[in-house]
Every structure is written in structure tokens, then in C-alpha cells.
Amino acid sequence: MGPVLKKSKQRDAILTFLESRTDHPSADIIYMHMREIMPNISLGTVYRNLGLLCELGQITKLPCDDKVDRYDARISPHNHFICEKCGKVIDLEMDSIDFIKDMASQNFHGQVSRYTTFFYGTCEECLKNPKLES
């Protein structure tokens, strides 16, 4: 379908960086970190490669509720928790809830092929430090 990809230092570095993190950074955060090791990289390149890596299925885009998209190099299916106090996005280790797809199909005449779920609340750290607002 698409064109044949060539190797790119920028793309490799972005993937490596993302794989080293579990906090689902935004494009902007990724950009800032990439500039520390590649001072000339541009934001456009970061976005282009994040998009490419998503198409390749090597990373995932998390459309969190806030304006910014976040990216995740953990491919295996899992759900996310978003702390409403500090904004942190945390991987959840929970049993599969794939069956909700079947539940959604029950009284519905379209075809349900996938779903996304985000859980919200207060993370462990923010529970311990009720003072902190961010």
C-alpha cells in the first residue's frame, strides 16, 4: 500500500525513547527530549514519525480527554487510568473487558469492531498528598 520506508535516525530514536518510557508522553514532550540528543530535529518530524509508527502498529496514540494526544510504545492490549489531580496516565493491570464489545452489539444493528476505555479518578500518590494540586 504505502511507499517503502527508508531507515531514519530520527524515527529510530523516537521509537527507542518511547520504549524507554511508561508515562505516555505527548508529542511536545517527546520533541523536547529528542532535541537533547538531536538538537536540530523539528517538531514536524516528530509528528510525522509518530504518525508513521502508529500506522506501522509499533506504537499507539492515546486520545486522552485533554487536547493533546499521548503516545504509548506498549502494544499489547491494556487499559489506562488518568489521574484527575495530576494528569498522570497509568497502565492498568486488569482482566480483559473485551466482552463489553459483545454487550454493545446486543441491541445494535451495526458492527462493533473495537472499543476504547479510560478510567478516571485519583492516583495513589495524589491520594497520599491531598494538598498538591498538580
Next chain:
Amino acid sequence: MGPVLKKSKQRDAILTFLESRTDHPSADIIYMHMREIMPNISLGTVYRNLGLLCELGQITKLPCDDKVDRYDARISPHNHFICEKCGKVIDLEMDSIDFIKDMASQNFHGQVSRYTTFFYGTCEECLKNPKLES
């Protein structure tokens, strides 16, 4: 907490319009329809009132995957289906899946207070008309 609200024709009209629709229109769509009956209303006013109505709990903002937020005057808890072909957002009549909140809490040390779920796939109409792309 917030200031005392005054009545506003614009806000009333926006709420009335939203209550007449089940297709979860975006701010822009709402703006265009409002202009038909209030030619001078501004987009800023639409956004401000949508935000206000959300805070009041009279409407809900649906952060769908695409860039634009959509708004829903149906308050009672329900889930949404998004057609990947035509982009339509449809209310699902399905059994409650609230228990996934408890499942998420199992191995997690934070406090899970709510969740959002979106189902994706192909709607009934798009299944019947595979040709149509939008």
C-alpha cells in the same frame, strides 16, 4: 462556588437546540444552527455557554477521537458508538457496564471514580451502503 448565573437567551437557545438533537453536534455545527435563529450570536458565546452548561451538568462533552468535541444533552448514563466510515455518533441501548470500574480497581491502588467508553465499527447504514466513503 461560581458566580450567580443570569438568564441568557443564547444559553437557553443552545440548550433547547441540543435537546432537540440526538446526533451529538460539535460546537461549530451548533454555532451554524444558532445563527439561523440568532444571526448575531458569536462562536465565543457558543463555546462559553457549552462550557457553562457542562459545569451545570445539563449537558455532556463527548471527547471523541477526532479533533472536535461533541455535545450531548442526554444526561442519563449511556455509551456511544462511533461509525468509522461516516463519523456518526450513536447512543447505545445496552446493559450497564459499570462493573468494569470495580474490575479496574482490583490491582490498582488509586481510586477509580468513573470511566468513559467509546465503541467503534460500522453503523447499520454504512453496512448497507459499502460504497459510500463519507
Next chain:
DNA sequence: TTCGTTGCAAATGTTTTGCACCTGA
């Protein structure tokens, strides 16, 4: 050489905001 990739900057699209004027209570 070829064609995907990059850096840069400009453009896009959505949402927010500052401000002077308007309006409901």
C-alpha cells in the same frame, strides 16, 4: 539517481480570551 525524509516556516482548525458594550435582576 531515486524517492522517502527532514527542517523550517507557514498554514490549519479548534478552542480560549481580552475588552468594551449590553442586559437581566
Next chain:
DNA sequence: TCAGGTGCAAAACATTTGCAACGAA
């Protein structure tokens, strides 16, 4: 009267894109 609401335009913000130069195959 007066605090909240409005219209307008500018700003903010994330993301995309056009283009000439670069670099991998």
C-alpha cells in the same frame, strides 16, 4: 446599579503541510 453575558477579533494551542535540501538504498 452592577455583575454576569455578549460580540468581535485576536490569541493560544496542537497538529498538519508545502517546499527545497538532505540522505538512504
